[in-house]
Amino acid sequence: MALDSNAKNAPEHVAIIMDGNGRWAQSRGKPRLFGHHAGARRVREVVEACPDLGVKYLTIFAFSTENWKRTQVEVAGLMSLFRRYITKEARALKDEGVRVRFIGDRVRLDHKLQSLMDELEQLTETNDRVHLTIALNYGGRDEVARATKRLAQDVAAGQVDPETVDGETLARYLDTHVLPDPDLVIRTSGEARISNFLLWQSAYAEYEFIDTMWPDFSRDVFAKVIAGYCKRDRRYGGVKV
């Protein structure tokens, strides 16, 4: 499918719940981690497609605050995959103009991974072609709770007048404070739920739940989903004039 670099109404910010790695692997008689590795290889293709599709911000859900409940083997395998991914992809991301950020609570992640994340953010901080945000140990409720705690501390310290607190105030305390809200949230693998992803930020997002398993999510599949979004009529609670 041809990519339309001048796509009108293209979503500025796309967020993706990359689901289906485990089932994709198991349907091939392979361990679940095989699917996560295949899923990681898709990330580059999708990031590279963003400029052609008119997408400036891409946010991907790599590991949730609930994913710690998986087996120790799977959790350790995913953590090792994230370390390897950052180490292997850093140079290409830098050279391709990708600015990488991480959202989520870093405290529970191992120190080696935390320093790789810091280094990648610093390495790419002057890039502006695509803004890739990786949600790692991220949960929407956890993010709002952490933001509220910091806001309450500032109120207690007399730095914020509680009478002035509104939605915009809270948004400034979220991990995503420098990002626009997502226009489109995509979930792969046929499941229709949002699993604690960007709860606050997606209040007016469009949703697309597609059957494709994440390791099969190609550039063409991405382009088709974006083309479908471009035909939608967004009203943000108002009426069309």
Ligand code: FPP
């Ligand atoms: C959900 O599939 C996927 C995950 C919990 C991990 C997502 C991680 C990747 C795509 C790997 C790489 C990412 C980066 C940034 C390197 P699932 O395991 O829940 O699949 P299932 O529903 O079929 O079991």
